[in-house]
Amino acid sequence: MSFKTDYKGVAGLGSAKDGTGHWVSQRLTAVALIPLAALFIYPFSIALGSGYGAVQAIYSDPFNALVAIGFFIVAFRHLRLGLQVVIEDYVHSSRALTISLITNALVWRGFAVAGAFAVAKIALGA
Amino acid sequence: MADTGQSNRPLSPHLQVYRYQMNSAMSIFHRFTGVGMALTGILLVWWFLAAATSPEYFAFVDGILTSWVGLLVMLISLLGFWYHFLNGVRHLRWDAVKGLGVGESLRSGWYVLVLSVVLSALTVYLVY
Numbered sequence: 001m002s003f004k005t006d007y008k009g010v011a012g013l014g015s016a017k018d019g020t021g022h023w024v025s026q027r028l029t030a031v032a033l034i035p036l037a038a039l040f041i042y043p044f045s046i047a048l049g050s051g052y053g054a055v056q057a058i059y060s061d062p063f064n065a066l067v068a069i070g071f072f073i074v075a076f077r078h079l080r081l082g083l084q085v086v087i088e089d090y091v092h093s094s095r096a097l098t099i100s101l102i103t104n105a106l107v108w109r110g111f112a113v114a115g116a117f118a119v120a121k122i123a124l125g126a
Numbered sequence: 127m128a129d130t131g132q133s134n135r136p137l138s139p140h141l142q143v144y145r146y147q148m149n150s151a152m153s154i155f156h157r158f159t160g161v162g163m164a165l166t167g168i169l170l171v172w173w174f175l176a177a178a179t180s181p182e183y184f185a186f187v188d189g190i191l192t193s194w195v196g197l198l199v200m201l202i203s204l205l206g207f208w209y210h211f212l213n214g215v216r217h218l219r220w221d222a223v224k225g226l227g228v229g230e231s232l233r234s235g236w237y238v239l240v241l242s243v244v245l246s247a248l249t250v251y252l253v254y
Contacts, residue, residue, distance in 0.1 A: 027218065027221060030217075031218065034215065037211060042249070045249055045250075045252070046253055052185065079167060086160075115174055118178040122174070122177055
């Protein structure tokens with residue numbers, strides 16, 4: 001007979017103690033995206049399919065460029081936080097969970113940087 | 127400690143006997159549109175990188191996004207975008223403990239569904 005208590009099996013496996021920060025950030029980014037997304041969607045919809053020159057002109061405007069850069073940074077953070085919860089909900093194998101969480105944490109930061117860089121390059125006319 | 131071994135008893139929530147209702151369906155659709163917009167985000171960054179690269183490469187990527195299939199993806203994304211936007215505001219109101227009554231939560235659900243179509247149509251109308 002083992003005298004180990006059940007506590008032994010669960011010690012250290014409880015709360016990760018950072019859920020509140022995730023929850024708050026998901027909502028702060030949501031609030032920030034209300035103006036950013038609303039201001040991004042119109043010039044982008046105009047620019048799509050309007051030709052190379054028109055796109056350069058639209059995103060040479062500092063306001064459109066700053067909105068687009070802000071949108072990419074905040075939206076990809078919001079997306080990363082949201083997809084993290086989806087992964088945590090549906091991926092159950094420990095190995096697949098670790099791999100997909102790390103991938104998720106890296107990939108969307110990469111897309112945020114790439115998007116912001118692309119807009120900045122257009123805006124600065126290089 | 128209670129026996130946590132396998133049992134034949136159903137797990138809660140009993141999804142297979144759960145009556146479908148607007149708020150649960152819209153919550154699922156909120157997550158679905160969020161995941162879907164990951165693809166749209168990838169396409170947008172690709173398009174912006176192309177515009178920052180060269181006129182030739184931009185013509186190639188812009189051609190894909192404004193092709194028959196590309197525009198369909200963009201239109202579905204637009205509907206998903208406005209749905210997620212409006213339903214997100216609805217969720218933020220709920221987080222602020224506002225509009226949680228049965229009647230008002232169903233009403234705000236209808237507002238979201240109708241307005242997401244209206245705003246999508248308005249966006250397309252303003253562009254063309």
